[in-house]
Each structure stands twice: as C-alpha cells, then as structure tokens.
Amino acid sequence: xxxxxxxxxxxxxxxxxxxxxxxxxxxxxxxxxxxxxxxxxxxxxxxxxxxxxxxxxxxxxxxxxxxxxxxxxxxxxxxxxxxxxxxxxxxxxxxxxxxxxxxxxxxxxxxxxxxxxxxxxxxxxxxxxxxxxxxxxxxxxxxxxxxxxxxxxxxxxxxxxxxxxxxxxxxxxxxxxxxxxxxxxxxxxxxxxxxxxxxxxxxxxxxxxxxxxxxxxxxxxxxxxxxxxxxxxxxxxxxxxxxxxxxxxx
Amino acid sequence: xxxxxxxxxxxxxxxxxxxxxxxxxxxxxxxxxxxxxxxxxxxxxxxxxxxxxxxxxxxxxxxxxxxxxxxxxxxxxxxxxxxxxxxxxxxxxxxxxxxxxxxxxxxxxxxxxxxxxxxxxxxxxxxxxxxxxxxxxxxxxxxxxxxxxxxxxxxxxxxxxxxxxxxxxxxxxxxxx
Ligand SMILES: [Zn+2]
Numbered sequence: 069x070x071x072x073x074x075x076x077x078x079x080x081x082x083x084x085x086x087x088x089x090x091x092x093x094x095x096x097x098x099x100x101x102x103x104x105x106x107x108x109x110x111x112x113x114x115x116x117x118x119x120x121x122x123x124x125x126x127x128x129x130x131x132x133x134x135x136x137x138x139x140x141x142x143x144x145x146x147x148x149x150x151x152x153x154x155x156x157x158x159x160x161x162x163x164x165x166x167x168x169x170x171x172x173x174x175x176x177x178x179x180x181x182x183x184x185x186x187x188x189x190x191x192x193x194x195x196x197x198x199x200x201x202x203x204x205x206x207x208x209x210x211x212x213x214x215x216x217x218x219x220x221x222x223x224x225x226x227x228x229x230x231x232x233x234x235x236x237x238x239x240x241x242x243x244x245x246x247x248x249x250x251x252x253x254x255x256x257x258x259x260x261x262x263x264x265x266x267x268x269x270x271x272x273x274x275x276x277x278x279x280x281x282x283x284x285x286x287x288x289x290x291x292x293x294x295x296x297x298x299x300x301x302x303x304x305x306x307x308x309x310x311x312x313x314x315x316x317x318x
Numbered sequence: 319x320x321x322x323x324x325x326x327x328x329x330x331x332x333x334x335x336x337x338x339x340x341x342x343x344x345x346x347x348x349x350x351x352x353x354x355x356x357x358x359x360x361x362x363x364x365x366x367x368x369x370x371x372x373x374x375x376x377x378x379x380x381x382x383x384x385x386x387x388x389x390x391x392x393x394x395x396x397x398x399x400x401x402x403x404x405x406x407x408x409x410x411x412x413x414x415x416x417x418x419x420x421x422x423x424x425x426x427x428x429x430x431x432x433x434x435x436x437x438x439x440x441x442x443x444x445x446x447x448x449x450x451x452x453x454x455x456x457x458x459x460x461x462x463x464x465x466x467x468x469x470x471x472x473x474x475x476x477x478x479x480x481x482x483x484x485x486x487x488x489x490x491x492x493x494x495x
Pocket of ligand 1: 071101104
C-alpha cells in the first residue's frame with residue numbers, strides 16, 4: 069500500500085472499519101510514513117477529546133422516572149366510562165342510584181383533566197418504589213436526618229414527621245418526578261404495607277385528608293397543608309391510611 | 319401484544335439505552351428542556367412501535383426514533399432555523415494528512431471541545447455523537463440516519479476536519495493553554 073492509497077483509508081483504519089487484509093497493509097505503511105502516522109495520531113487525539121466523560125449527557129434521573137411513569141400510565145389505562153354506556157344503564161337503576169350516579173358523573177366530569185394523569189403517575193411512582201427495593205435516596209428513620217436531606221435538592225421544605233409512635237415508622241425519602249416537577253417523597257411503613265407520601269408546593273388552601281380514588285388496588289388520599297399539595301398512596305386499607313394522613317397533617 | 323405485557327420487555331430491551339437517547343437528543347437540541355421533551359416523546363413512540371421491533375440492535379433502533387422525533391420537533395418548534403442542506407457530493411475528499419494547520423496533538427479540554435461540537439451544523443453533530451460518543455459502526459449509522467455509507471464517511475471526515483480546525487484555532491488564539 070502506498071501513501072496515495074493509504075490516505076483515504078486512514079479514518080476507517082482509526083475507526084476499526086478496515087477489513088483484515090487492508091488493515092495489515094496499513095500497518096505495513098504507517099511506520100514508513102510520518103505524514104500518515106501523524107494524521108492517525110491526530111484522529112486518535114480528537115477521538116479521545118470527544119470521548120471525555122464530561123461531554124456525555126446521561127439521562128437525568130428525573131427524566132428516567134418521568135418516562136417510566138408515562139409508560140406505566142399508558143400500559144395500564146383506566147377504562148374511561150363511555151357516557152352513552154352509562155346512560156343506557158340508567159333506566160335499570162333505582163331513582164336513588166341515579167342520583168348517586170349523576171353526582172358521581174358530575175364529580176368525574178368536573179375534575180381537571182390533569183387529575184387522571186396525576187393519579188396515574190402517583191400509582192406508577194408508588195409501584196416503582198415497591199419494585200426497586202423502595203428506591204430510597206435517603207434511608208433513615210430519623211426525621212432530623214431526612215428533612216435536611218431535602219435541603220438544596222428541592223426548592224421547598226417538605227414537612228417530615230416520624231409517626232413511629234402511632235405505628236407508622238418513617239423509613240426514608242427520595243426525590244421523585246410528578247406533574248412535570250420534582251417532588252419530595254416520604255416513605256412510611258405499616259406492618260408489611262408501604263406508604264408513599266408525595267409533597268410539593270401548591271396554591272390551594274388547607275384541606276383535610278380525604279380518599280380521592282382507588283386505583284389498581286391502591287388507595288389515594290389527597291390533602292393540602294401549609295401551602296403543600298400532599299398525596300398518600302398505599303395498599304393499606306382506607307381507614308388506617310386516613311388515620312395515618314390525619315396524624316401526618318396534624 | 320397488550321401494552322401491559324409489552325412494558326417489562328420494553329424496560330429490559332430499550333430503556334437501558336436511555337442514556338444514549340438523552341445524550342443524542344441533548345447534543346442535537348442544545349438544551350436540557352428540549353432534549354428531555356424529545357426523549358420523552360421518542361420513548362412513547364418507541365413503546366408504541368415496540369411490538370414491531372425485531373432487530374438485534376435496540377440502541378440503534380431507539381436512537382433512530384430519537385433522531386426522527388428531534389427533526390419533527392425542530393420543524394414544528396424552530397421553523398426559523400432551517401437545517402443545513404448539505405450537498406454531500408460537493409464535500410471535498412477526506413484527506414486528514416493533507417491538513418496544513420498545526421493541529422493540536424494533546425487532548426483538548428472539555429469546555430473547548432463542547433463549544434466546537436456545538437458550533438457544528440446539526441447533520442455533522444449527529445454523526446460525531448453517533449460515531450465518537452456511541453462508537454457506532456459506519457453501517458449502523460448509515461441505517462440509523464438513512465444515509466448511504468459513503469455519505470456517512472464523507473460527513474464524518476468533514477465533521478472531524480471542522481472540529482480539528484476549530485480546536486486548532488482556539489488553541490492558537492490564546493484559548494485555554
Ligand atoms: Zn502515507
């Protein structure tokens with residue numbers, strides 16, 4: 069291989085794209101040719117410069133969580149009751165039930181469209197936290213360790229309480245991603261049941277915890293306290309979960 | 319296959335390449351928010367089409383979707399920034415040995431390299447990311463970007479030359495020393 073033949077193949081050589089025969093020919097040429105050797109060195113140098121770790125942009129954890137949450141929401145669609153199929157049921161129902169049904173429908177229809185999405189995301193986050201060994205960023209039963217952990221990680225101070233005395237020990241916290249923002253997640257335990265509490269700043273007035281919905285066997289409780297939007301989710305029964313949230317909201 | 323059944327397989331096969339997806343989107347879009355929007359949208363598309371995925375290179379498959387999503391996004395959101403129409407045939411023949419400039423022979427610092435890559439036209443940038451950061455083969459890049467292999471090679475050569483010139487210039491004009 070002479071220099072004329074070697075030059076157009078230098079990049080392919082550096083990229084490991086030459087077949088064996090031509091690679092051997094190239095390795096025969098290089099020691100005899102300072103110009104090609106220099107070009108190879110420069111290409112390798114450039115390659116090293118481009119492969120510096122700090123130039124690589126791995127996916128942020130929040131993006132990963134958000135993608136998973138959306139996929140989970142897609143994979144487990146809540147069947148939306150078709151208006152007309154509900155309507156056809158009406159004649160078969162008693163008057164009282166019709167009233168209930170109408171009220172339920174009104175509530176469902178009046179809910180902001182983001183509600184469905186949000187509760188689906190909460191369920192997904194909860195399920196992921198159960199699968200991924202609780203996915204705790206800070207493991208501690210001490211509220212004085214968990215609370216400061218959020219300093220500088222979120223732009224608000226989530227209320228952190230240990231409710232061990234009430235039978236709901238704190239086990240840790242993590243950052244999560246809900247509703248297009250980073251939120252604080254606190255994890256509590258009741259016997260074998262895991263409770264996730266999600267908190268982020270909101271603009272609503274204080275409201276008492278109430279059962280918002282049941283999705284995929286999980287109870288979701290929603291309330292507002294001290295400028296925070298709060299959600300608790302668990303497979304724990306609604307009564308005890310409400311008891312927990314009332315203790316938390318105190 | 320139901321979406322519910324597809325998810326675990328998708329998580330195992332495709333999501334391990336989320337870093338590569340984000341890296342490509344981040345270099346193409348140039349900022350965090352747009353990159354995340356593109357990746358999010360690309361993942362949803364990928365999930366939708368995952369049932370039809372039969373290949374043995376899920377990373378290239380995902381990156382192809384990220385790339386398509388990015389260009390769709392670019393047309394919809396940044397119509398004022400047209401992509402450069404490249405006349406690949408007109409590109410000079412790659413001949414790095416003929417470069418007369420004093421090319422630097424040591425590793426350039428990350429910030430300088432970052433600026434040099436960011437200054438490349440997007441069609442060159444993507445080839446650099448795919449080849450140098452993801453170490454993809456010419457063939458995989460050709461399939462992914464739907465280009466002939468010859469075009470991949472000429473764009474890569476051109477992109478490298480531009481980078482080398484840019485870095486040499488930075489280091490000569492009192493850039494980082
Ligand atoms: Zn030579």
